[in-house]
Amino acid sequence: MASFPSQLPRSPSLLPKVSLLLLSLFSCGGLFDADDSASPRYAAIFSFGDSLADTGNFLLSGALPFPSISRLPYGVTYFGRPTGRCSDGRLVVDFIAEAFGLPLLPPYLAQGQSFQQGVNFAFAGATALDTAFFEERGISDILWSNSSLSVQLAWFEKLKPSLCGTPGECNAFFNRSLFLVGEIGGNDYNYAFFKGKGLVEVRSYVPMVVQAIANATEKLIRLGATELMVPGNLPVGCSTLYLTLYGTPDKKDYDRRNGCLKQLNVFAKYHNALLQRALGKLRRRYQAARIIYADYYGAAIRFAHAPRHFGFVNGALRACCGGGGPYNFNVSAACGHPGSTVCSDPSSYVAWDGIHLTESAHRDIATGLLEGPYTTPPLLPSTTGIPTHSSGLF
Ligand SMILES: *[C@@H]1O[C@H](CO)[C@@H](O)[C@H](O)[C@H]1NC(C)=O
Ligand SMILES: *[C@@H]1O[C@H](CO)[C@@H](O)[C@H](O)[C@H]1NC(C)=O
Numbered sequence: 001m002a003s004f005p006s007q008l009p010r011s012p013s014l015l016p017k018v019s020l021l022l023l024s025l026f027s028c029g030g031l032f033d034a035d036d037s038a039s040p041r042y043a044a045i046f047s048f049g050d051s052l053a054d055t056g057n058f059l060l061s062g063a064l065p066f067p068s069i070s071r072l073p074y075g076v077t078y079f080g081r082p083t084g085r086c087s088d089g090r091l092v093v094d095f096i097a098e099a100f101g102l103p104l105l106p107p108y109l110a111q112g113q114s115f116q117q118g119v120n121f122a123f124a125g126a127t128a129l130d131t132a133f134f135e136e137r138g139i140s141d142i143l144w145s146n147s148s149l150s151v152q153l154a155w156f157e158k159l160k161p162s163l164c165g166t167p168g169e170c171n172a173f174f175n176r177s178l179f180l181v182g183e184i185g186g187n188d189y190n191y192a193f194f195k196g197k198g199l200v201e202v203r204s205y206v207p208m209v210v211q212a213i214a215n216a217t218e219k220l221i222r223l224g225a226t227e228l229m230v231p232g233n234l235p236v237g238c239s240t241l242y243l244t245l246y247g248t249p250d251k252k253d254y255d256r257r258n259g260c261l262k263q264l265n266v267f268a269k270y271h272n273a274l275l276q277r278a279l280g281k282l283r284r285r286y287q288a289a290r291i292i293y294a295d296y297y298g299a300a301i302r303f304a305h306a307p308r309h310f311g312f313v314n315g316a317l318r319a320c321c322g323g324g325g326p327y328n329f330n331v332s333a334a335c336g337h338p339g340s341t342v343c344s345d346p347s348s349y350v351a352w353d354g355i356h357l358t359e360s361a362h363r364d365i366a367t368g369l370l371e372g373p374y375t376t377p378p379l380l381p382s383t384t385g386i387p388t389h390s391s392g393l394f
């Protein structure tokens with residue numbers, strides 16, 4: 001693989017990816033028609049992760065490494081203004097909140113918001129491992145933030161006394177809450193790749209990254225969580241950014257079926273296989289908890305296989321917003337910067353800015369998680385979740 005231009009948009013999310021809102025009139029997301037009967041399934045949602053799930057923390061902290069998210073066209077499709085989401089509109093976590101009749105999650109750093117129905121600790125650029133890991137490997141200078149998973153967990157613990165009083169009260173509240181642990185971990189690899197580390201070295205990080213995610217999941221269970229969803233990685237080899245940076249003239253490097261970079265997708269599957277194994281161990285240890293694996297890979301690779309089936313008439317690999325080139329991604333003219341243009345219909349694209357996905361792609365991923373088969377066990381127990389196919393292939 002070619003080495004990465006050093007001044008890239010230090011995207012944290014690189015691949016992986018980046019409310020509040022006075023929610024509109026339809027409070028119970030007409031999208032999925034969640035049970036509008038009886039009481040809502042969850043009292044609250046607590047979310048951790050990176051730019052794929054961040055609903056404003058990174059922006060509220062200044063967003064210095066990636067200031068363009070503070071301007072349109074970020075947010076253009078749904079909010080009509082930038083909210084700190086690294087997309088044109090809503091994220092997977094937003095569609096999940098809507099589906100359960102909950103307000104879109106306020107970012108933890110937002111002042112004066114009520115967190116009684118949930119809060120989002122996700123932070124664009126966040127890693128699963130702590131900054132020290134990257135310092136030891138000479139990678140830390142390109143980190144967007146130090147708000148790693150353990151930092152986000154510390155925020156949760158700090159907030160806890162304001163959410164519930166006695167241990168019994170907390171147990172009862174968290175027992176009726178959904179905890180989303182990720183997506184997280186993609187940036188741990190992105191930063192390393194962008195620093196020019198090779199596949200063999202970055203592969204050696206995977207067990208540690210997975211352990212950090214498993215540790216956080218376990219800690220939440222010990223704090224009272226009983227329903228947790230832990231997403232795996234997206235098919236990184238289909239990311240506009242990686243396709244642009246690691247493009248090669250060798251056709252053998254590409255999957256003939258979808259045009260994605262084979263080795264990077266094998267890498268993502270490796271992470272996902274180890275993560276599922278770690279979650280299996282936790283399930284055996286904590287049998288009262290429902291630990292759900294979310295197959296982001298499977299839910300998203302469909303777009304590359306059959307983009308038109310999902311209305312992505314511009315394919316799955318070319319970005320809506322960008323500065324030219326074969327995939328419409330240009331490091332010197334990234335989305336939101338001079339020289340870039342925005343497509344007229346973001347819903348016809350999977351890729352938003354070359355790093356993150358469009359609202360439309362997020363909606364389809366969320367539907368795949370809620371309606372099956374991309375959650376194991378199923379997020380909605382009424383759906384027939386079947387074992388996903390992306391595991392264990394590596
Ligand atoms: C992360 O922490 C280190 C050490 O405290 C600091 O030098 C660096 O500026 C921080 N990075 C970010 C992006 O906040
Ligand atoms: C959580 O709620 C379920 C269903 O009401 C109940 O069976 C379970 O014992 C509760 N668990 C805890 C830890 O309170």
Ligand SMILES: *[C@@H]1O[C@H](CO)[C@@H](O)[C@H](O)[C@H]1NC(C)=O
Pocket residue numbers: 208209211212215
């Ligand atoms: C996970 O937790 C174990 C046990 O506390 C600890 O030894 C290990 O260092 C942790 N690993 C990571 C990556 O956080």
Ligand SMILES: *[C@@H]1O[C@H](CO)[C@@H](O)[C@H](O)[C@H]1NC(C)=O
Pocket residue numbers: 323324325326330331332333338339
């Ligand atoms: C990338 O952007 C720069 C700066 O706007 C421009 O000069 C260059 O032609 C663009 N490259 C492509 C392939 O469009």
